[in-house]
Amino acid sequence: MASHLAAEALASDERETRRVEENWHLRGGIEVNVRSVESRDAPRLVRFFQDLSSQSRYLRFLSHLPGLSTEVLDGLIKADGQDHLGLVVLTRREGAIVADARLAKVTPGKAEFALVVADGWQAKGIGRRLLAKIIEVARSSGYATLQADYLSENRRMIGLMRDARFQFHRLPGDGPVGHACLDLHWDRVPDAIAMRTQAVTNSVLGRADQSGSTR
Secondary structure (H helix, E strand, O other): OHHHHOOOOOOOOOOOOOOOEEEEEOHHHOEEEEEEOOHHHHHHHHHHHHHOOHHHHHHHHOOOOOOOOHHHHHHHHOOOOOOEEEEEEEEOOOOOEEEEEEEEEEEOOEEEEEEEEOHHHOOOOHHHHHHHHHHHHHHHOOOOEEEEEEEOOOHHHHHHHHHOOOEEEOOOOOOOEEEEEEEOOOOOOOHHHHHHHHHHHHHHHOOEOOOOOEO
């Protein structure tokens, strides 16, 4: 995964350039800005990955990295919105990055994703909403399959992918690394994650779910 998502951006093709710009309301009334990564985000990305715990960096890159090398940072910044989409979640007041997500073309029809949320911002629904957005963009971009490599100890990510109906594969000799794939042509794919994301939104806004209770 890291080889696709931390290398130089792939060459552009004729697909439409994707640009994301949204405001999200999180649990506790917190507002964040979600947008496509820009070149001016380089210092913010360096700080974000430096501030991650060593465990969170390990789970994201599948290896122990002390921080971002110049090469990796260059690849993250050069997301072109076509073969490589980068999304960052920023605080509204300080403009600090608290989450990063990537969608990268692997082969025609197949893309790979990765995401990481700052340790202090986990369990607020950011990861779930980022994955839902990645799935949405991947499908609208014409990809047939979305895949990810993961570590067996990354229970949060495994839970998110399971809710989104990814299929899990483990091969002999893979060790702690697993592989997950999502068929984007299956119309029911987004149902579970969309329902859970809506439940988070309902909770934030104080809306009742269909059963009449407020989550």
